[in-house]
Amino acid sequence: MPNTIQSYLSDLKGKTVAVIGIGVSNTPLIKLLLRAGIKVTACDKARRADFGGLAEELESLGAELRLGPDYLKGIDQDVIFRTPGLRPDVPELLEAQARGSVITSEMEVFFQVCPCHLLAVTGSDGKTTTTTIIAGLLKEAGYHTFLGGNIGHPLLPDVADMEPDDWAVLELSSFQLMTMDRSPEIAVVTNLAPNHLDVHKSMEEYIDAKKNIFLHQGQGGKLVLNFDNEITRSFAPLARGQVIPFSRREALSQGVFVRDGAIWSATAEGEREVLPLDGILLPGLHNVENYMAAIAAVEGLVPDDLIRRFAASFQGVAHRIELVRTLDGVRYYNDSIASSPSRTIAGLNSFQEKVILIAGGYDKHIPFDVLGPEVIAHVKQLLLTGDTADKICDAVRGCPGYQGQPPISIYEDLEAAVQAAHSMAQPGDVVLLSPACASFDRYKNFAERGETFKKYVYGLD
Structure with a gap:
């Protein structure tokens, strides 16, 4: 088995390669393979218009693009690089493996x-x-x-x-x-x-x-x-x-x-x-x-x-209890990375005072029961948005210790929730975006959600 990058790439020459997913992790891989003279089919469920100039760039380097809903149909290359978000047991990969394809990944x-x-x-x-x-x-x-x-x-x-x-x-x-x-x-x-x-x-x-x-x-x-x-x-x-x-x-x-x-x-x-x-x-x-x-x-x-x-x-990593701005004595924190209840609980426990919490997002089918007691103990106002707003609301209201505090409000989108938080916040308060959910209901990833939150916060006056 090749144990250097040079020997690995040399071993791939003459073989057909498919790379599933044209994203952050796989785009450099696609370019590496193409520049080594390897025939690459780049597959992604997104449509061509979603990639802007990247589609033309990859084609200019020699890639064949297979885009859209049928991106996995008939995949049969000698070596197939799986994107991490795609399960290894989807039927198309299992069928390709049965025909002799090697399924691997960049990592x-x-x-x-x-x-x-x-x-x-x-x-x-x-x-x-x-x-x-x-x-x-x-x-x-x-x-x-x-x-x-x-x-x-x-x-x-x-x-x-x-x-x-x-x-x-x-x-x-x-x-x-x-x-x-x-x-x-x-x-x-x-x-x-x-x-x-x-x-x-x-x-x-x-x-x-x-x-x-x-x-x-x-x-x-x-x-x-x-x-x-x-x-x-x-x-x-x-x-x-x-x-x-x-x-x-x-x-x-x-x-x-x-x-x-x-x-x-x-x-x-x-x-x-x-x-x-x-x-x-x-x-x-x-x-x-x-x-x-x-x-x-x-x-x-x-x-x-x-x-x-x-x-x-060390000041930390963006989107992880990141202080965005202090306005009129109110501190606004971006914890968009908090895509699970346990992560939001950790964020709530980072503050001595009760916070105004903005939460909700894509449903990963994780129970929110554990969030209820922590919200009651650490939150003065709960502002919910996204696909899971009702589920989180039910989890908090159904908690045995809930007696109407904190008040819970549901908003159409993140911008409306930020505006509401701004309206109700008093000097000394903390407004915390810590969603307890992934971002995929409205955003492509947690970073885009966090940057959007920061834009709304910077726009407050």
């Missing part, structure tokens, strides 16, 4: 040919921030570091620039992990809660996909697990290598934990204080957990003083 090939150290992060919440912190720490420590994966940057086109001592730091989704048969040198699982049940057949399938981040490690592998989460804690006996737990709730004889207002690390050499909690610029207990996971992952690679300097200045 699977990257793991096959990556020449440097691999560190990967998955989980239901906190993946992007934890991945970004880890990459930042390694970079500050002097390592040549590549950041990519589900975070939005494909790394396969960067392989030629990687050296053995470099680090590739990846965020991996359950969809990317479903068919993975390799695991990184260091694996991190931040937490697990119900998510993506609109695509996964069950919670069990979702959990099993996440396990692939570590199941293929050898004895030299390292697995970082959240021991406060019952599901991720249960992964420990399955690990072949070293398990490094982290816990905010209990002191650990080995691992990373919180004590006396600081994050501590316990190793075979003893205990040491690594990072005071008041030295973390990012708000919220969930960001304490993100730093704990990162500290466990870079143990032995990054000095503690560098971790402290980094935490004091």
Whole structure:
């Protein structure tokens, strides 16, 4: 099996290749294959008009485009790259596989040919921030570091620039992990809660996909697990290598934990204080957990003083409790990344005061029951919009502790909800967009939703 990008591309010459999905992760892959002289059919359910000049650009490089509702019909190329959002067991892929097609993905090939150290992060919440912190720490420590994966940057086109001592730091989704048969040198699982049940057949399938981040490690592998989460804690006996737990709730004889207002690390050499909690610029207990996971992952690679300097200045990632604006004493925060109830609960717990919460969006078939008590405890006004507005409303009103507080209002769209929040907010209030749902009912992704929210907030006067 080819183990360098050059040998892999050479092996593809003379074969036909299909790439399913002309999006952020696969467009650079398509261009890489075309420039290597490989015949590529680029497939996407979107129509030609949706791609603007990209369709012409890919055709000028030699791609054949198959677009629209029948984009999978008769797919039979020798090698088929699956987009992460497409289940591997759709009938068209199974039929192609039965005829001899090899089904793979950009990430699977990257793991096959990556020449440097691999560190990967998955989980239901906190993946992007934890991945970004880890990459930042390694970079500050002097390592040549590549950041990519589900975070939005494909790394396969960067392989030629990687050296053995470099680090590739990846965020991996359950969809990317479903068919993975390799695991990184260091694996991190931040937490697990119900998510993506609109695509996964069950919670069990979702959990099993996440396990692939570590199941293929050898004895030299390292697995970082959240021991406060019952599901991720249960992964420990399955690990072949070293398990490094982290816990905010209990002191650990080995691992990373919180004590006396600081994050501590316990190793075979003893205990040491690594990072005071008041030295973390990012708000919220969930960001304490993100730093704990990162500290466990870079143990032995990054000095503690560098971790402290980094935490004091790192302002976070866009769309993750991002302060947009302070207007008339009211702070407006964009937490559009919160596409599940557990993520919104973490956002609510980041503020000492009760917030004006804007929530609702695409229905991923995740129960909202857990959201009810947290909304009652942390929200002064609940403003709902999107496809799930009625479901969230019913979940809160049906909560045993609900006695009419907070008041709940439903709005036609996000703009109307922002205007309503502005009208009711008083100096000292916090307005928080934290939808508890995906964005696909109105927007192409969470980033577009967040940017739209920011536009509306900047337009207030």
